[in-house]
Amino acid sequence: MKTEILKLLRESEDYISGQALCEYFQVSRTAVWKVINQLKEEGYQIEAVRNRGYHIVDCPDILSREEIESQMETVWAGRHVVYFEETDSTNNQIKKLAEAGAAHGTLAVADMQKSGKGRRGRAWESPKNRNIYMSILLRPEMNPSRAPQLTLVMAMSVAQSLRQLEQVDAKIKWPNDIVLNKKKICGILTEMNTEIDYINHVVIGIGINVNDEYIPEDLKEKATSLKLEEKRHIQRGTLIAHIMKTFEANYDAFMKTKDLSFMQKEYNEILVNCSQEVTIIGVDSQYHAIAKGINETGELVIQKEDGTMDIIYSGEVSVRGIYGYV
């Protein structure tokens, strides 16, 4: 009921009478009043005016299951939210939930991670009260060889949400980092449990530097946050719900077309290295090339100095742009 009252308050421009809420939920005045008080205590500014009812004046940037679910406009992605004030890592939590049979689309969100994970066992800084740390559980029916494309679908979705909702010039560093003004603001960690020809589950973890004002000194050249770039505070719950909505639409399109052709053009338009010189760093060699964009299965197409084209698979090589980190 708390989620639904919050949703009604958010969506209504006018006051909502306590009586209407009582009738809608078939509960007592006291029950409604208790929920309103809980919300106030959590930091929501709710105005109560005699004979008119309740009206939400301001929503704080707090995270809770209700805060996130009340803004969710999806069919399956993030419909079921598991919220942690603090946890080890949301990827770990989703993996456990997956083993226990949790549904496709289940979303874990944490306000703080004690052992946030980056790729290949690296740490992901996860201080409390500032950023987004979330992981979604997927159970796609496809060959495991196609699953890496899901990471690009998520990168596209995060970039689109940041561009549409926050009106920032978010770009993608292939395959799946999001950058803003040439600095990283989002990392994505995809983990899969597969059999030889069958996916048990996929976990996509997303870490976004949202309201962080304290980027460690040694990372300042490479990483930033939305707040540092935009000089304004961002509602994390709203952004999470928007990303889920964008992702759900993209995922459904991906399952239909069975490749990335539906988003290839847009991905390449915001690909930070596109049409630029990149350095391809392999195990024994490195060389320069021009990045031409992704193909329909998500590999990076490059043009070498002798004019021939080649395809780069993720993990085979590192790709460096001509400026700094990106």
Added chain:
Amino acid sequence: MKTEILKLLRESEDYISGQALCEYFQVSRTAVWKVINQLKEEGYQIEAVRNRGYHIVDCPDILSREEIESQMETVWAGRHVVYFEETDSTNNQIKKLAEAGAAHGTLAVADMQKSGKGRRGRAWESPKNRNIYMSILLRPEMNPSRAPQLTLVMAMSVAQSLRQLEQVDAKIKWPNDIVLNKKKICGILTEMNTEIDYINHVVIGIGINVNDEYIPEDLKEKATSLKLEEKRHIQRGTLIAHIMKTFEANYDAFMKTKDLSFMQKEYNEILVNCSQEVTIIGVDSQYHAIAKGINETGELVIQKEDGTMDIIYSGEVSVRGIYGYV
């Protein structure tokens, strides 16, 4: 010390004096005597002759960490054995050990599984005291796309061990079942935890019907055991150690050649469908073809009725031979 005493007793054709064991392990007579008594209680027939020492007369088919480790002749595969009298599934146990940081090559063996797993969530019958249920943890440094080939490396290793050690005509049903006299005696379940371009770990589970005499009525046409076919009792510990030795050599060759070319010829020689008519059953269609054997990356090469060649990926289709199950 128990593992090592068992190993010394097994390897010595002559009697080993108690005094020699005391000196070797720097322990008292009583300590040696206690271990010998434990082994006797477990079912090992050990003869003790005054002034000559101990001699092992017969080893029962019991499983224990010591029984398996005392016969292990490998460098890393199965050097560390975790033994369960009963467990849910050895794949589950190895997955947990993997998350906790267990080493490459760690082997879980169970005498009984309460929820033995087959592919795609199917059950694997796992009664006690008869069969082999084991899972090995691997941490290969390679792209996840190559990992399915590891299943074929294990299938080859099990078939080779059965042929060499037990002198039976074990064959392979592509990609990874082992059959004897056209009936299944071994299934392999590979599960992986991967990132987009990185393998966290691979678990290969092996179930072998060894001394089983009670194949369920509805499976009798399709499945059998070594004992049912060979009319003799088989030492599971010895077979496990032999498989680990064979697998270690094959795995090391695979990591060196980076594909299956090192074993392709031998695999195809014992491939049960090779040069025979098979039915390729896809989602919407089915057709006949001649199986030509695997290529160097483990896909099945087939010749269609119009003479053209094609490649079948595991999971894309089912392949049925012209007789019954195989």
